Amino acid sequence: MKCRDFDENLMDWVAGKLPEPLAAAMSEHSRVCASCARLEAEERGLRLRWQSLPDPGAPPDLWLRLSARLEQKPARRWRFALRPVWMTGATLAAAASLTLVVWLRLQAPPTARVDAPRPAVQQTAASVDEGRVVQMISDMQSLPDPDRDDVLAGSEHYRKDMRILLAGGPGR
Amino acid sequence: MQTSAVMELNNRVGAFELDSMARGHEQVYSDEDLLRYCARGETSALEELTRRYQAPLYRFLMRMMGSADDAEEAVLDVFMRVWQNAGRFQFRARVATWLYRIAVNIARDAHSRRKSRPQEAWIEERQLETLAVGSAEEEALHLLEREDQARRLQRALARLHPNDRLLLVLYYLEDRNYEEIQAITELSYTVLKTRLARARRRLRDILEADH
Incomplete structure (x- = not known):
């Protein structure tokens, strides 16, 4: 055994935690090595010091004090248990208020929402009188098809354009 | 009628004590059993666990913290934490190991809180003085020597x-x-x-x- 191995196993050897063959080797090394024998004496002295520390025993009335604390605890738990209820209530109230505000805004009349007058082009078909639209369509249906040849032939513009075209001038 | 009587008894003494009666008082509960009862809110199980571990934990915390008052407070904290966290224990480690781990954490927290305190507070003289009390005259010298060694070791540990x-x-x-x-x-x-x-x-x- 080398001194380094002896030093490594010294604590366990003195504590009686080494297996027998290794313990015997330690004992033999300590017998022949003076410096390691000194280390062994130091370690045994240290162990004796630890053993000299008095055992303080159990603290007095520990269970009485502990049970008193346990009795105090439920009150505290009760307060903690209430906290989530308050927090949940507050969250629900806030959410309900927000929903109410959004709903009221959506229900407000359009005039209240638009300050500037809208241009005429923005008027949509939905705002035009439906009866008037039906009348316009029926009027248009009674008119001749402007793309038909006989209609075109009867048109003053058509005749003028044809003359220009035949004379080699620019078309319409 | 019998059921209501059992329920009443159950409410009064708790399941742990009922189980103890059923098993007989010679039955020794494992630490794990006691912890399971603690998780169900049985204070009698905590009392038994406290009875088993208060002395070793107090001794350990005394050496770690150096003051009897601090160690007592720390032991109380250990068992309060056990009570509050019994339901979360996974039973992967031994209950004793868990108790010591809680104690180590409490001692470390206490150490970081009182770093500014003077080191003299660390030395607990009261318990060393008790060694000489009631000792026989012929052993006085030996006890004084032991006391001196213990005091030196305490001082060294404090440093x-x-x-x-x-x-x-x-x-x-x-x-x-x-x-x-x-x-x-x-x-x-x-x-x-x-x-x-x-x-x-x-x-x-x-x-x-x-x-």
């Missing part, structure tokens, strides 16, 4: 870093094996061996300087 102190107390005083110390400190075997040897050297140096 060590808390991590060094923890390893030495677990190894020398609590006589824990490496597996248990590993479980409490969450150190690997190699790191534990190295740090323990280093802590021992530091303690030896302090003791030699104090001589």
Whole structure:
């Protein structure tokens, strides 16, 4: 055994935690090595010091004090248990208020929402009188098809354009 | 009628005590059983667990914190935490290991809180004085010597870093094996061996300087 191995196993050897063959080797090394024998004496002295520390025993009335604390605890738990209820209530109230505000805004009349007058082009078909639209369509249906040849032939513009075209001038 | 009587009894004494009656008082509950009862809110189970571990935990915390008052307060905190967290224990480690781990955490928290306190507060004279009380005359010299050695060791421990102190107390005083110390400190075997040897050297140096 080398001194380094002896030093490594010294604590366990003195504590009686080494297996027998290794313990015997330690004992033999300590017998022949003076410096390691000194280390062994130091370690045994240290162990004796630890053993000299008095055992303080159990603290007095520990269970009485502990049970008193346990009795105090439920009150505290009760307060903690209430906290989530308050927090949940507050969250629900806030959410309900927000929903109410959004709903009221959506229900407000359009005039209240638009300050500037809208241009005429923005008027949509939905705002035009439906009866008037039906009348316009029926009027248009009674008119001749402007793309038909006989209609075109009867048109003053058509005749003028044809003359220009035949004379080699620019078309319409 | 019988059911209501049982329910009434159950409410009055708790399931743990009923079970104790059924098993007979000679039945020894394991720490794990006691912890399961604690998780169900059985204070009698906590009382039994306290009875088993109050002395070793107090001794351990006394050496770690150096003051009887601090150690008592810390032991109370340990069992309060056990009570509050019994339901979360996974039963992967031994209950004793868990208790010591809680104690280590409490001692560390206390140490970081009282860093500004003077080191003299660390030395607990009261318990050392009790050694001489009631001792026979012929043993007085021997006891005085022991007392002196204990005082020196206490002083040396007070000057060590808390991590060094923890390893030495677990190894020398609590006589824990490496597996248990590993479980409490969450150190690997190699790191534990190295740090323990280093802590021992530091303690030896302090003791030699104090001589």
